[in-house]
Amino acid sequence: MTAQTLDGKALAKRIGEQLKTEFAALKAAGKPAHLVSLSVGRDESSDWYVNNQKKAAEKLGVAYTAERMDAASTHEQVAARIREICARKDVTGMILQLPLPKGLDANELAKVIAPAKNVEGVDPDNLGHLMMKQYRNLPCTARAAIELAAESGVDFRGKHAVVLGRSVIVGKPAALLLLDKDCTVTLCHSRTPNLAEICRQADILVTAMGAKPGVVNGDYVKPGAIVVDVATIAVEGGKYAGDCDWESVSKVAAWASPVPGGVGSVTTQILFKNTLETLKRQ
Template sequence: MSATIIDGKAFAAEVRGKVAEHVAELAKKGIKPGLAVVLVGEDPASQVYVRSKGKQTVEAGMESFEHKLDASTSEADLLALVDKLNNDPTVNGILVQLPLPDHIDEDKVIGAIDPAKDVDGFHISNVGLLATGQKAMVPCTPLGCLMLLRDHFGSLSGKSAVVVGRSNIVGKPMAQLLLRDSCTVTIAHSRTKDIEDVVRGADIVVAAVGRPEMVTGDWLKPGAVVIDVGINRLPPAEEGGKGKLVGDVDFASASEVAGAITPVPGGVGPMTIACLLANTLTATCRANGLPEPEGLTA
């Protein structure tokens, strides 16, 4: 069999379109969502990502506030900026781009963000709310994965799901979201015994382990739906060349067994920024006592 390709790029465009429609309705009420992104240092990948976030924020009709700080910026100065953004009524969402320089405590910075403006969903308050089934800001990548799965299946109730990876950013919140949608969830990781057999029992496989092409076709149940969160660059085949981008799933073998699969690139990646915009919209609606946008939240 040959798997259906889940087009995250096209779905993300639909999400951004829905966000823009809601933002236009808010504008009629005199409300304009604002997203502040803070970048410390000059990491090339982070710079590209921040530029893309800013561009898509403006295209959705939102206000984009970019704060680019030197790598030598002190922890105290960064915390002072976060406090300023917390108290700025024009800012509805705050995102501090990770990783931060070594001299800055990431946990302290994330903990300083107002949980209501924490559009990354990393604040411990939002983590706890998600884990206990309450209203929370949800991390963007897991939210994007959930949207793709809901679109494919309709209802996830009763599905068996395996999340490969236990990170705080993807693995753990992904498992919580699947539980909330009534899946039976297993988290597999580097210490899982007979991991291939564990994965092979799943209707849904979410691979978020950070190892290139780790999950192969023979790990999968025929017809399983595979969401590949990984993005890894393989070494170039020749000197001066550009290495190939691959996921945590061996796409060639997996697509012969799976029922549906996300590609890398063009799968989960585009959904992350789309969900960042959705979270900013949700935060704006909550701040103004308005109904949350349907289909754009967990």
């Protein structure tokens, strides 16, 4: 068997085209979108994301303002700035860029962002609504992973889904989204014994570990499974690899997502999908 590719770039392009039309319609109706990004200090990879988001916003016709505070800012100073940004009527969404300088707690600051404007969806309010299946802003990467899996045309109902990784931004929300689609879900982590054996039971396998490139090989995959690789692991030459060993996984799976060109390509568009949906609700 040779797996068909879950093509993140193609899905991102389709989502982008749809979003562009919808943002234009909202703007014409007097509801323009405006995203504000707040960075504290400098971080190379985070600055890369900001640039990427800025370019995507331009293409979609969304106003994007990138703000930066001094690396020595205190919790209170950053919290006060977040409150000011969120209080502005012209700001429809905000992103607090990570990582933050040492001494600042990302979880505590995420709680300060007005939930309706937190387009990344990782705060107690948005996550609580996910838990209750009353979706508001969903964590972007988890949502991107499930939307990419859906590209296979799979009927999720009754399928066994295995998720590798239990982080708040990817693993846990991905597991909840799969549960809401009537999958039977197994959530694995670094203390899970017999990982390969559990993974081989998966009709849908979502890997989000990011520890070592290619650890998930063909032995972890049930023949005909759908495999979504969320991980982005920096490797030599400025390149990125995933959790999965594409060579062997693609010989067993029916569908598999590559790294790069898979989930990562979809995530930015999902950020703007959240931006659109939250604007419609405001």
